Amino acid sequence: MTFYRPSKTTECVHIDALFGEVGKNVIDFDLIESRFRHLMRVAVSVREGAISSSTLLKRLRSGSRKNATYAAFREVGRVIRTVQLLRYLSDAPLRRRVTAATNKVESFNRFSQWIGFGNCGVIADNGPVEQEKAMKFNALLTSAVIFHNALDIAEIIRQLLEEGWEIDPEGLAHISPYLTEHIKRFGEYSTHELGIQPEAYDPHLDVDFSPLRGDHPERADGYGQAA
Numbered sequence: 001m002t003f004y005r006p007s008k009t010t011e012c013v014h015i016d017a018l019f020g021e022v023g024k025n026v027i028d029f030d031l032i033e034s035r036f037r038h039l040m041r042v043a044v045s046v047r048e049g050a051i052s053s054s055t056l057l058k059r060l061r062s063g064s065r066k067n068a069t070y071a072a073f074r075e076v077g078r079v080i081r082t083v084q085l086l087r088y089l090s091d092a093p094l095r096r097r098v099t100a101a102t103n104k105v106e107s108f109n110r111f112s113q114w115i116g117f118g119n120c121g122v123i124a125d126n127g128p129v130e131q132e133k134a135m136k137f138n139a140l141l142t143s144a145v146i147f148h149n150a151l152d153i154a155e156i157i158r159q160l161l162e163e164g165w166e167i168d169p170e171g172l173a174h175i176s177p178y179l180t181e182h183i184k185r186f187g188e189y190s191t192h193e194l195g196i197q198p199e200a201y202d203p204h205l206d207v208d209f210s211p212l213r214g215d216h217p218e219r220a221d222g223y224g225q226a227a
Contacts, residue, residue: 001085004078015089027082028075035072042069111178112142117185149177154205161206169209 003018004025011022019025032039045051060070088095113121116138123134153175157167 004082027079031072032075039072107178114180115142146177149179167207169207
């Protein structure tokens with residue numbers, strides 16, 4: 001990632017190497033100031049729904065490098081990204097939260113790809129409608145399997161509680177619903193189970209999650225909570 005200096009003469013004592021050669025990678029604040037009112041009008045238009053962000057991006061891509069609005073937004077983006085990168089380097093709790101969230105997203109993507117194993121996950125149709133169908137069907141099936149895993153996890157937790165085990169909410173928060181070992185992707189084709197009515201879904205778990213919401217807010221969206 002590229003770090004940008006606020007001016008050509010700016011030098012940092014300990015981290016100057018992050019910004020590259022002195023005089024390069026400099027934010028053009030004069031351009032931001034000259035286009036600031038226009039940037040705010042565009043931002044308000046997007047917020048109020050007068051123009052969609054996708055439409056805005058399409059317009060900005062048209063001759064982008066010659067478009068002053070595009071260049072100004074690019075400079076603002078460089079400012080925001082540099083500040084966030086510096087925060088990431090200096091804030092250990094933030095790094096832990098970002099890493100945890102990234103790992104969850106990557107785990108979901110791997111799980112979704114594992115579910116969509118047909119044709120090695122490659123969408124063979126060039127039509128956008130059919131491509132959208134394939135992606136939505138995969139997302140639907142992925143969600144169904146995650147729900148199935150959540151039901152199994154909840155049932156096992158209830159059995160452990162009945163046996164006298166103490167379920168620690170912090171440990172439960174690390175349980176992933178992206179389990180695959182027990183899933184047969186080709187299924188089991190039997191007819192004797194067609195008439196069996198499944199039991200009603202019981203979402204209740206006799207586990208106190210308040211410590212996760214209070215003392216450890218960064219864990220409140222953990223796997224156990226999602227399950």
